[in-house]
Amino acid sequence: MMLRFDFICCALVLTLTNSVLAGSHGQMEPAESARQEVEAALKLTPDLDNGRRVFMVCTVCHLPEGWGRSDGRYPQIAGQLAGVTIKQLADIRARNRDNPTMRPFTSPQLLGGAQEIADVAAYIAQLPMNPDNSVGPGLDLEYGEKIYQENCQDCHGRNGEGNAAEHIPRIQGQHINYLKRQFHWIRIGKRRNADQKMVKQIHRFTPRDEVAVLDYVSRLKPPLEHLAAPGWRNPDFPSYFRGVGR
């Protein structure tokens, strides 16, 4: 009889503990749970071979080269600074940045934990970038350059190369429509993981400012050592089906 009572008490405590833990987990702010994952992933030593294995699922949308699509629906991710990719993956899966198309593929079952995030980010960082990304109309570039130098350069770097220490994205060579969509979402507060200083900085931008500066950014070329040769295909995925709509 005594034993049975103990058993019931024990089960009760376990159930309570579990529900409290589940509750506190469920209540953790998305930004906070993402921050913890970023911190963990940044401390790990990445394994490039495993990163290539994890990247397989990403190729479905971002293509084996990681160049995305020129219509900007899928961004180029090749060459992105590892810390930036780590932060975006953690934010997307913690729902601190909305991405309903990609989110299912960031579940722990498919993507793994902090180690896999670190691995795939390192793999992506060393992929050579698209030499032929889509760009804006090129009508107001001098003005775009002036806006860039006055408002963006301090953070994103002189040539849009980003800043690894601060996890500020590399934006050079990105497809124009993706730049436009993200910039707009950052400005209207739809991209919740946006940098608040950047939001303030672009708060008063006119449509002309926005169009000109993003056109200019899309034309900033990554340095040669980060650029693929024209026609390069990722040899890690030789049998990838390259159908229509590329």
Ligand code: HEC
């Ligand atoms: C089903 C399609 C799909 C798959 C699979 C997918 N993504 Fe994405 N990814 C997207 C879309 C769409 C966006 C852009 C969303 C937006 O506009 O905010 C995106 C955005 C990103 C970004 C943000 C880029 C930036 O510049 O901020 C990163 C990083 C990224 N994906 C990495 C990955 C990785 C790594 C994988 C594989 C583990 C992956 N994606 C799998 C569709 C996908």
Ligand code: HEC
């Ligand atoms: C105070 C620093 C700061 C300034 C100024 C700033 N940015 Fe940013 N920007 C950031 C950071 C940090 C992010 C990434 C936020 C995140 O998701 O963590 C970002 C994100 C972006 C993105 C999305 C990139 C992606 O891959 O999804 C674009 C596009 C962008 N910035 C363009 C600009 C342009 C153009 C300007 C100037 C008009 C500008 N930024 C000014 C810090 C800044």
